[in-house]
Amino acid sequence: MSDSLAGLGTDGTLLSGWGRTAPTRARVSTPMSSDSLSNLVLESGHRGILARGLGRAYGDAAQNSGGDVADLARFDRIDLDPDTGIAKIGAGVSLDQLLRKVLPLGWFIPVTPGTRQVTIGGAIAADVHGKNHHIDGTFGAHILELELVGADGVYRKLTPQDPAADFWLTVGGMGLTGLITQASMQLLPVTTSSLRVDTERATDLDDLMSRMTSGDDDYRYSVAWIDCVAGGRSLGRGVLTRGDHAKLEELSMADRATALEFDPKVRLGIPNVIPGGLLNRYSISAFNELWYRKAPKSRAGEIQSIGTFFHPLDGVRNWNNAYGPSGFLQYQFVVPMEASDLIRIAIERLRKVPAPSFLAVLKRFGAANPAPLSFPQPGWTLALDIPAAIPGLSVALSELDDLVAAAGGRIYLAKDSRLRPDLLPLMYPRLTEWQSGRARLDPTRRFNSDLARRLLL
Ligand SMILES: Cc1cc2nc3c(=O)[nH]c(=O)nc-3n(C[C@H](O)[C@H](O)[C@H](O)COP(=O)(O)OP(=O)(O)OC[C@H]3O[C@@H](n4cnc5c(N)ncnc54)[C@H](O)[C@@H]3O)c2cc1C
Numbered sequence: 001m002s003d004s005l006a007g008l009g010t011d012g013t014l015l016s017g018w019g020r021t022a023p024t025r026a027r028v029s030t031p032m033s034s035d036s037l038s039n040l041v042l043e044s045g046h047r048g049i050l051a052r053g054l055g056r057a058y059g060d061a062a063q064n065s066g067g068d069v070a071d072l073a074r075f076d077r078i079d080l081d082p083d084t085g086i087a088k089i090g091a092g093v094s095l096d097q098l099l100r101k102v103l104p105l106g107w108f109i110p111v112t113p114g115t116r117q118v119t120i121g122g123a124i125a126a127d128v129h130g131k132n133h134h135i136d137g138t139f140g141a142h143i144l145e146l147e148l149v150g151a152d153g154v155y156r157k158l159t160p161q162d163p164a165a166d167f168w169l170t171v172g173g174m175g176l177t178g179l180i181t182q183a184s185m186q187l188l189p190v191t192t193s194s195l196r197v198d199t200e201r202a203t204d205l206d207d208l209m210s211r212m213t214s215g216d217d218d219y220r221y222s223v224a225w226i227d228c229v230a231g232g233r234s235l236g237r238g239v240l241t242r243g244d245h246a247k248l249e250e251l252s253m254a255d256r257a258t259a260l261e262f263d264p265k266v267r268l269g270i271p272n273v274i275p276g277g278l279l280n281r282y283s284i285s286a287f288n289e290l291w292y293r294k295a296p297k298s299r300a301g302e303i304q305s306i307g308t309f310f311h312p313l314d315g316v317r318n319w320n321n322a323y324g325p326s327g328f329l330q331y332q333f334v335v336p337m338e339a340s341d342l343i344r345i346a347i348e349r350l351r352k353v354p355a356p357s358f359l360a361v362l363k364r365f366g367a368a369n370p371a372p373l374s375f376p377q378p379g380w381t382l383a384l385d386i387p388a389a390i391p392g393l394s395v396a397l398s399e400l401d402d403l404v405a406a407a408g409g410r411i412y413l414a415k416d417s418r419l420r421p422d423l424l425p426l427m428y429p430r431l432t433e434w435q436s437g438r439a440r441l442d443p444t445r446r447f448n449s450d451l452a453r454r455l456l457l
Pocket of ligand 1: 057174176346
């Protein structure tokens with residue numbers, strides 16, 4: 001046990017990110033009231049305090065080794081105005097809980113990431129994006145007001161119009177400006193809980209990217225899965241799925257009576273006992289081949305459920321165990337449109353390792369928002385899940401980091417577990433602006449995390 005953990009003894013809880021690499025111990029509390037949360041902040045020790053949601057950040061963003069961690073699960077109120085679609089939501093509410101409450105009333109969350117198992121606090125702190133960034137921007141762009149407990153234990157309301165920009169320092173601020181306790185959000189009106197989806201298969205990367213460039217703006221949601229194992233003339237082949245919310249009249253007569261129903265089921269779980277994991281070079285290659293072949297060359301107007309379209313992995317509990325005890329990481333970067341060749345370079349470099357990925361997702365981002373640490377910027381973003389223990393992976397990713405930074409791109413802090421700190425100011429040119437705002441809000445760095453210490457945030 002390291003010195004920093006010694007004070008915690010065995011009382012500390014071992015916490016890791018979704019990738020299950022680099023776990024550390026912290027003292028986890030679940031405050032029941034606003035007063036007890038304030039006291040927790042004021043009484044936190046020299047390692048500080050951090051909010052944690054559902055731990056879906058892949059790396060160490062929601063860990064605070066040797067310090068305090070606040071689980072805001074009890075901040076779980078949802079108050080919806082059914083006429084305006086404005087919801088006041090506790091920071092510990094998950095998107096799954098929120099959807100179950102608001103969807104039957106005809107409201108949808110305007111930005112949803114690839115899992116519903118994230119909290120409102122986590123979604124704001126990472127300023128998450130969905131398949132509709134090119135149309136609707138990030139999660140933070142739909143927040144009307146948020147409540148934050150600061151380093152002095154005092155509750156403050158922040159709005160996007162706030163002249164000190166504390167709202168935008170908090171959106172994407174990775175929990176380092178304070179503890180978000182609730183937020184008001186404008187929801188999106190829908191008449192069904194289904195999507196109308198078009199699917200196309202692209203034979204190589206150029207084909208895929210040109211389809212996305214020419215057609216994405218015709219759809220609210222767009223995402224491409226890439227077969228990163230295929231090489232030669234098939235390099236970058238993929239399956240593009242794009243869609244919009246289905247209208248009532250697009251459902252079959254039989255389905256119209258239950259048009260707004262939402263009750264997705266979790267089918268099974270993967271135990272944490274598989275020595276080498278289920279996902280290795282061979283199983284991933286076989287999966288990718290099958291997945292590509294199974295997709296239709298072209299299919300229009302298929303009606304899909306929200307779960308199938310947005311959150312396919314949520315159907316399997318603890319699917320992260322499939323990578324075995326060494327865990328996995330997600331490498332996600334964005335580069336400006338004009339540096340699109342980096343997508344091909346990344347796929348080629350990872351094939352060379354070889355570092356196979358069964359989850360490789362390509363999207364096009366639209367405009368950035370005013371938050372200095374928000375990840376999305378206009379350009380192409382590629383996200384790949386990769387087993388962590390692959391020899392040579394670290395060197396390859398480090399080379400890619402340099403190329404991404406040189407091209408004016410960046411990697412996503414909510415996914416990161418390994419970036420070199422010297423690259424951060426290049427990737428986030430407004431880092432010093434965010435740091436001076438944070439120093440004003442929290443001069444003694446009461447709010448801290450393993451990610452913040454590792455990257456010298
Ligand atoms: C399968 C999967 C798919 C994903 N898909 C996407 C995607 O499509 N787009 C995307 O953008 N992200 C995606 N993510 C990443 C995920 O959305 C973010 O990491 C999100 O922040 C996780 O939320 P959480 O509640 O689990 O927060 P945690 O992982 O627990 O914490 C993440 C960060 O938020 C901070 N935080 C949490 N709660 C609060 C609070 N109340 N106040 C202040 N700070 C807080 C933490 O301190 C930490 O820095 C995906 C993750 C997984 C596992």
